[in-house]
Amino acid sequence: MSIEAGSKLQGKVTGITHFGAFVELPGGSTGLVHISEVADNYVKDINEFLKVGDEVLVKVVNVESDGKIGLSIRKAQDRPERPERPERAPRPEGASRPAGRPSGGQRPSRPQGGGRGGARPNQPRPAVSFEDKMSRFLKDSEERISTLKRQTESKRGGRGARRG
Template sequence: MSIEVGSKLQGKVTGITHFGAFVELPGGSTGLVHISEVADNYVKDINEVLKVGDEVLVKVVNVEQDGKIGLSIRKAQDRPDRPDRPERPARPSRPEGSGRPSRPFNSQRPNRPQGGGRGPRPNQARPTVSFEDKMSRFLKDSEERISTLKRQTESKRGGRGARRG
């Protein structure tokens, strides 16, 4: 008997693995039902759904050149077609002058400088800052951050007296 893609056949489960079940088809050939094709819902353990010796209706999904046969139990089940989803309602348009201004997604904002507002403008010269000035500014910022963190952690511990040794 020739096995064709799309045909529905009755088979017998001959083996179960963690990734699927082997089903013996009429004519002596064997195909694999992958665990994702056993049921419509998620199957964590195939042993909860199938047992060796079960008779199942399968649909032939594919037949590879090397003789491997892909099967599906869930596609073999006749279910009524789901009704099409109704169209999504269109978003109501905003009246002019309310909410955010309408502009193209990638257009430039009129009141912001180019480059995201960071650093000097492209046509302006950058003031030269010495390494020592940069270092002193960094140290000042760093000390402020550390003192803020210390104050926050001490308040969470209940103050200076709550330290454990």
């Protein structure tokens, strides 16, 4: 009997390891059911689900060129098909997401302008060059660093190094 991917067969568990179970198939060949293919839920200990000598229905997942046979107990079980979700209508070009629902699990972004001063709704912001942005960033950064240095130096006695 030839074993082909996709076929369902009755087999007998011949060995159990920490990573799966070996199942003897009709015709004497043996395949492996990986621990992830034993049940639909998480399997911590395969011995809770299978024992040597158990008769199991398996589905052939793959047959490799070197003769290894990959099996699945989980995929062999007939369960009702989940109803497919209806297709969503594509979002029109340029349409934004509904308010209060950020995309991709991200936090909503802050309003333009950093929240300082009054917001000017529906007014375009003046274009700022990269150089202007960079110089503003460097100025803010230097101010923060100097404040931090003053605070840490006062805690250390003003000399910069701790004396032991």
